[in-house]
Amino acid sequence: MTNRxxxxxxxxxxxxxxxxxxxxxxxxxxxxxxxxxxxxRDLGLxxxxxxxxxxxxxxxxxxxxxxxxxxxxxxxxxxxxxxxxLGGAAGFIGKVADDDxxxxxxxxxxxxxxxxxxxxxxxxxxxxxxxxxxxSDDAQRTMATYLGASNRLGPEDIREPLIARSEIxxxxxxxxxxxxxxxAVRKVVEMAHLHDSMVALSLSxxxxxxxxRHDFLELVTSDVDVLLCNETEILSLFEVSSLPRAYExxxxxxxxxxxxxxxxxxxxxxxxxxxxxxxxxVEEVVDQNGAGDLFASGFLYGLALGADPVEAAELGSLCAxxxxxxxxxxxxxxxxALAVDAGLL
Amino acid sequence: MTNRxxxxxxxxxxxxxxxxxxxxxxxxxxxxxxxxxxxxRDLGLxxxxxxxxxxxxxxxxxxxxxxxxxxxxxxxxxxxxxxxxLGGAAGFIGKVADDDxxxxxxxxxxxxxxxxxxxxxxxxxxxxxxxxxxxSDDAQRTMATYLGASNRLGPEDIREPLIARSEIxxxxxxxxxxxxxxxAVRKVVEMAHLHDSMVALSLSxxxxxxxxRHDFLELVTSDVDVLLCNETEILSLFEVSSLPRAYExxxxxxxxxxxxxxxxxxxxxxxxxxxxxxxxxVEEVVDQNGAGDLFASGFLYGLALGADPVEAAELGSLCAxxxxxxxxxxxxxxxxALAVDAGLL
Numbered sequence: 125m126t127n128r129x130x131x132x133x134x135x136x137x138x139x140x141x142x143x144x145x146x147x148x149x150x151x152x153x154x155x156x157x158x159x160x161x162x163x164x165r166d167l168g169l170x171x172x173x174x175x176x177x178x179x180x181x182x183x184x185x186x187x188x189x190x191x192x193x194x195x196x197x198x199x200x201x202x203x204x205x206x207x208x209x210l211g212g213a214a215g216f217i218g219k220v221a222d223d224d225x226x227x228x229x230x231x232x233x234x235x236x237x238x239x240x241x242x243x244x245x246x247x248x249x250x251x252x253x254x255x256x257x258x259x260s261d262d263a264q265r266t267m268a269t270y271l272g273a274s275n276r277l278g279p280e281d282i283r284e285p286l287i288a289r290s291e292i293x294x295x296x297x298x299x300x301x302x303x304x305x306x307x308a309v310r311k312v313v314e315m316a317h318l319h320d321s322m323v324a325l326s327l328s329x330x331x332x333x334x335x336x337r338h339d340f341l342e343l344v345t346s347d348v349d350v351l352l353c354n355e356t357e358i359l360s361l362f363e364v365s366s367l368p369r370a371y372e373x374x375x376x377x378x379x380x381x382x383x384x385x386x387x388x389x390x391x392x393x394x395x396x397x398x399x400x401x402x403x404x405x406v407e408e409v410v411d412q413n414g415a416g417d418l419f420a421s422g423f424l425y426g427l428a429l430g431a432d433p434v435e436a437a438e439l440g441s442l443c444a445x446x447x448x449x450x451x452x453x454x455x456x457x458x459x460x461a462l463a464v465d466a467g468l469l
Numbered sequence: 470m471t472n473r474x475x476x477x478x479x480x481x482x483x484x485x486x487x488x489x490x491x492x493x494x495x496x497x498x499x500x501x502x503x504x505x506x507x508x509x510r511d512l513g514l515x516x517x518x519x520x521x522x523x524x525x526x527x528x529x530x531x532x533x534x535x536x537x538x539x540x541x542x543x544x545x546x547x548x549x550x551x552x553x554x555l556g557g558a559a560g561f562i563g564k565v566a567d568d569d570x571x572x573x574x575x576x577x578x579x580x581x582x583x584x585x586x587x588x589x590x591x592x593x594x595x596x597x598x599x600x601x602x603x604x605s606d607d608a609q610r611t612m613a614t615y616l617g618a619s620n621r622l623g624p625e626d627i628r629e630p631l632i633a634r635s636e637i638x639x640x641x642x643x644x645x646x647x648x649x650x651x652x653a654v655r656k657v658v659e660m661a662h663l664h665d666s667m668v669a670l671s672l673s674x675x676x677x678x679x680x681x682r683h684d685f686l687e688l689v690t691s692d693v694d695v696l697l698c699n700e701t702e703i704l705s706l707f708e709v710s711s712l713p714r715a716y717e718x719x720x721x722x723x724x725x726x727x728x729x730x731x732x733x734x735x736x737x738x739x740x741x742x743x744x745x746x747x748x749x750x751v752e753e754v755v756d757q758n759g760a761g762d763l764f765a766s767g768f769l770y771g772l773a774l775g776a777d778p779v780e781a782a783e784l785g786s787l788c789a790x791x792x793x794x795x796x797x798x799x800x801x802x803x804x805x806a807l808a809v810d811a812g813l814l
Contacts, residue, residue, distance in 0.1 A: 186576060189580065191550070194573075195539065224570075231536075235535045235536055450795065
């Protein structure tokens with residue numbers, strides 16, 4: 125982290141300053157329902173995974189849900205909201221439609237102090253994307269996503285200002301589900317490299333990894349500095365069945381990786397070995413939605429401030445512990461105060 | 470409760486059966502935000518009360534809010550959702566616009582099994598109503614309501630089918646803020662009397678009582694069987710400064726009343742005296758939004774099932790205790806199971 129600005133400038137302040145992290149991801153509104161009757165099964169969804177649906181499916185999926193709560197979501201957008209809640213300066217690039225949901229998505233990030241570079245889709249390109257989240261009684265979340273306008277993010281929507289000012293540029297694996305994604309991610313990576321911004325990638329979801337394994341392997345081999353994933357995603361990426369084997373392969377790539385493991389915490393995988401970091405004790409897990417996203421908030425913000433990866437993972441673990449205590453994937457408490465109390469900020 | 474059907478028929482079952490309660494109230498979507506900075510002050514709102522705003526204020530109010538969560542609301546609608554969550558057969562009459570918020574409002578009640586008789590406003594009559602809820606750090610909620618389409622509920626929208634089948638017809642005091650309200654409420658009361666349905670009234674809010682004291686006094690004197698209110702509302706209604714004095718005046722009216730008192734529980738006021746019912750111990754009060762509404766769920770459902778008023782108030786207290794543990798005024802847990810565990814159902 126030599127030649128980087130003092131961490132102090134990565135805290136929120138007015139005017140064009142350095143940013144800790146800029147995220148590029150799907151701009152989605154979460155539509156969340158408790159799924160006591162396991163309706164997700166009848167809809168053909170895979171538990172704890174994300175399935176893509178089309179606009180023609182929207183009526184059927186909402187009809188199958190119980191009473192819903194709506195809040196802004198999107199995996200990387202959640203991580204960025206978490207960084208802002210930690211007091212960090214952060215940016216977000218994505219695409220919405222000119223509708224109520226799009227306005228709300230923008231409002232929610234902006235009100236946290238996040239700098240936005242949101243492209244707006246034409247009326248003909250669909251509504252703002254939404255993710256239907258089914259929360260099982262065991263707190264697992266199963267997702268059905270209509271990408272809508274977020275699906276239209278293309279290279280022309282990737283602009284330089286936020287990336288150029290960011291310590292870390294954080295890309296969502298889900299972006300590869302968008303047709304023009306490869307070109308857009310290529311542009312992100314080039315801009316980030318040009319401005320000495322570290323490139324972080326989230327593998328997003330095990331099925332997402334299956335869909336795009338080849339592209340992801342190419343990306344992590346050549347362009348990614350920090351890889352964020354969970355156990356099933358990293359096993360799927362390398363098509364291996366044991367974590368130690370996956371960690372050997374990560375070691376060969378020579379990048380920094382963190383592998384989240386639910387209640388078993390997270391493994392930080394560096395050139396000098398694997399360091400486990402414990403999960404935070406949570407009395408009652410209400411909703412695992414957002415655990416990985418908020419882990420990323422703490423981890424990436426820690427790295428941006430110059431913490432070592434294990435310290436950064438501890439901050440990630442603290443944030444993940446907060447988000448699973450309540451419904452939804454956006455923080456409900458003052459994360460910065462929580463982190464200061466825990467001696468992590 | 471002579472000549473009334475067996476309580477068993479008031480549980481949810483298919484087809485036209487008896488209903489425990491039909492509510493008539495504002496159909497609103499709640500837009501909820503934690504208000505750490507007490508933004509409600511700068512907006513000229515009165516803490517813990519409901520202020521009406523116009524469509525021209527919407528932008529300013531949403532801009533002042535932090536990140537928001539959206540869920541269906543409306544005071545009496547919340548109570549009806551709670552009755553459905555308790556396993557009761559219930560109905561709701563109100564008015565929405567033909568828009569996303571209106572669809573969602575209907576979906577949320579219908580998915581709980583509530584029978585709906587929703588009038589739909591013309592496009593020219595405004596959007597579906599919404600209530601901006603500011604949650605202070607002390608868990609108090611301050612509200613700014615744009616009534617929108619719900620404001621257009623008139624006598625022509627009050628139809629007989631649901632009321633005719635209901636043990637109790639529950640009217641929201643807030644309805645008096647709608648210009649054609651007196652005629653609509655008059656029609657509700659006549660229909661209810663005709664079909665031997667008890668008329669219950671919520672006083673809604675102390676400022677609502679100030680705005681409509683004369684109308685409310687007339688209503689409780691002649692037409693109301695059950696009155697639901699909190700301390701400030703009953704003091705305002707009678708313009709007295711002590712609860713014992715208010716209880717004397719209630720006694721003269723000869724109706725059943727329940728006065729909720731926050732952490733001090735509720736007082737059941739009957740012809741034979743005042744019986745206090747304790748509040749449920751709640752470890753951490755997150756959001757008092759909906760406490761009164763959910764108290765009404767348990768109280769009215771208990772009465773409809775033939776419980777005595779004190780038992781009914783205990784069920785109300787249990788439901789109120791659940792709702793204040795989390796954000797929002799719609800139940801998050803299986804209220805029926807909770808009530809069965811507590812020996813109250």
